[in-house]
Amino acid sequence: MxxxxxxxxxxxxxxxxxxxxxxxxxxxxxxxxxxxxxxxxxxxNSSLAVKLFGTETMAMLQQKNVTGRQKNILQEKLYMSLSPNERALTDEVLQQLSAATKWLLRAYRAEEDNDALTDLSIATRMLELAQEPLLNAKRMIKTRKEQDNND
CATH class of the missing domain: 1.20.5 (Single alpha-helices involved in coiled-coils or other helix-helix interfaces)
Incomplete structure (x- = not known):
């Protein structure tokens, strides 16, 4: 979705x-x-839009849509350019961020203040845990790029 x-x-x-x-x-x-x-x-995508806004405006809008798709393709290529270890760390970060988001939603839906605070505390801890693999991935990428530049 x-x-x-x-x-x-x-x-x-x-x-x-x-x-x-x-x-x-x-x-x-x-x-x-x-x-x-x-x-x-x-x-x-209708002809009414072209009549109302003109062909230049609609062409510019279509160009922005293409640019957005190109950005998604570029992000996918960037992800694929990561080494397997870097990808694993990135995936770990995304999983921890997903878990933190679930705890934040739980806190939002909590009936009692105490439950909300507990859920927020857990979400904060999950975000803290997500930092370590993210920093490790950043270090690995930096080291790999430095090695590539030296070669």
Whole structure:
């Protein structure tokens, strides 16, 4: 699931929740945001958008979309250029960040303040643990680059 889909789902959930709880102003704003998110991509690719904004603006927008895809490809190439040990450390960091995120969400959903503080404490510790492999990976990359420059 990509970030745009997750954002769309979160906005939809919040809009439904606000309508159910009677927060009509907030619900209306969120509904407009969800609708905008859902209808944006089809609109951008329509002839109406070209008529409203002109061909130059639409060409520039398409170029930004291509640039975003190129950035994702570049990030993938960068990840693949890492040595197996560097990739393993990077994966370990990402797993620990994922675990920390889960604890932060638990803290957010906690009913009692004490439970929230405990969950925040665990999340903080997970973030601290994620620093060590990240620093090790950074050192390994720096050392490898220095060795490559000396060769």
């Amino acid at each position: 990509n970030a745009a889909t997750i954002n769309w789902l979160v906005l939809a959930y919040l809009a439904i929740w606000c309508w159910a709880d009677g927060f009509t102003t907030t619900a209306f704003v969120l509904t407009v945001l969800v609708s905008f998110e859902a209808l944006w991509k089809p609109f951008v």
